[in-house]
Amino acid sequence: MLIGEVARRSGVSSRMLRHYDTLGLVRPTGRTYGGYREYSDEDIRRIFHVESLRSLGLSLRQIGRALEDPAFEPSDLVGDLIRRTEERLAREQELLDRLRAVDASAPFGWEGVLRIVELLRGLNSPHAARRQQTVLAPAEDVPVPTELLAGAVLAEADPNVAGALRWALARAGGDGVASLAAGTRSEDVEVRRRAVLAIAGMPGDDAAAVLTEVLEDLDTAVRGRAALALGSRGETVAVPALVRMVAEGTTDVEAAEVLGTLARDAGCADRIMSALTAELAAPTADPATRIRLTQALVEMPPEPALGVLRTLAGDDDRTVALLASALAGVLEPRAHPFRG
Known part of the structure; x- marks a missing residue:
């Protein structure tokens, strides 16, 4: 041929x-x-x-x-090709993200583009102080795109810079929750923790919806932060997670306080009391767990909590019994303020 x-x-x-x-x-x-x-x-x-x-x-x-x-032997060569391709893709993804950030800011003229590029450099600086300064004092007349801030929040490990980024994201407006939501599904637990911490500080039904989805996260810190945020918003969907936090000893004091706030509603109070007493009666509840649950009762409305505490005052576990008796003495004046 x-x-x-x-x-x-x-x-x-x-x-x-x-x-x-x-x-x-x-x-x-x-x-x-x-x-x-x-x-x-x-x-x-x-x-x-x-x-x-x-x-x-x-x-x-x-x-x-x-x-x-x-x-x-092709294996070494193919492995080298994989590494070089991954590096090239990472560089191209970085360039794509930068271009999208410039486009999202809708700059006027090349001066605006250059200011956005300088902002991006500041946020990507290896020095935490420079990143924080960039967040707190952005370039004049350059709005920071919500997507850019959200991406920085999810990647930032320094707590001070992360706090500044969350503050800037809350002030930026736009759909910050949607930009952060992907982080709650990350395989990296640290990214999920950063995402839920940022969303917890954002108002609105969209934030509550994302936090509700996070309640089933495998990481105790992630679902705990979501439960505390939801409970503080008055969302009763967080009650089971908050009761579990008390039982497990995961920020149990904060969880009990939020349960106490939710229990101001009579209907929710009954639900919380039922959940607490069920955990107290569980055969798997060890003494430390029952002590935490007993302590949480002091945050509940006095009348229903007193009945449970008086029963626990006769508990077989002496520590639980003594604690319940002491807490009943604390709640008695609240339940009957005009007695005696």
């Missing part, structure tokens, strides 16, 4: 086929009487081998080595 026909059928240009011949990658095994290159079926198969390896990013020199050396 002559070179023109090979080029037409293979999709490799005649010029490239001649280049392959010059390099020794694919040399046609035959020549016509007129001296034209003539490719055999085996030559054409080799062309397709070369093209396949090129599609993986191998150089022509690497391809030649791979095809000629029977002892060639």
